[in-house]
Amino acid sequence: MDKKICNNSQDAEVRKGPWTMEEDIILMNYIANHGEGVWNSLARSAGLKRTGKSCRLRWLNYLRPDVRRGNITPEEQLLIVELHAKWGNRWSKIAKHLPGRTDNEIKNYWRTRIQKHIKQADQTFTGQNLDQTHHDQASTSYFSSFCPPDHAVETYSPPSIDGHMETFHGPFPTESNENIWSMEDLWSIQLLNGD
DNA sequence: AACCCATGCAACCGCACAAAC
């Protein structure tokens, strides 16, 4: 995906792809000094060759100091399942109820972990494929049947579906908090540079 | 050791909506 630099003259200076440490620091410094918002002009003023949308996304999903990354707790997982059953794919709405979690993280978590197992469970229980609507409905019944809201989290023992239920095996998946450099490092640098 | 495959996640894209002009 090396589309960092576009070729046409108008977008020649627009960077795409993964953010570098330098870009992160520039963005953090700028927001620390000027605040967030008005992302297009922010990107220009900060000297970042990124779109406003890209800056906003990077800030909200990664650089914000209050963002929590990795290690979705069992409590959070149950909440996600409950709220998804209630609201569907309203990720930003769901994220508002999980402090420090972003809609993108929750969406990824749902799609890569939970939805996969729902699909497997559906096929195991029904022996046929279901469309997305049915998956969403199935998610409610599937989880509610094994995981009633008042069920104590520490006793939660979901079913093992053909040996692939690692998502629900305690302890829950431990994800790395690393991402090339730690946020603590970034903020330390930012604080040192900030003026 | 090398290759292949599945998985997780960061980031982009397209669309919708609201505010400003």
Added chain:
DNA sequence: TGTTTGTGCGGTTGCATGGGT
């Protein structure tokens, strides 16, 4: 009132990585 611009959201893509063979 129509157009432009900025923002937010959900869906999708593609790379990096780890595990299996």
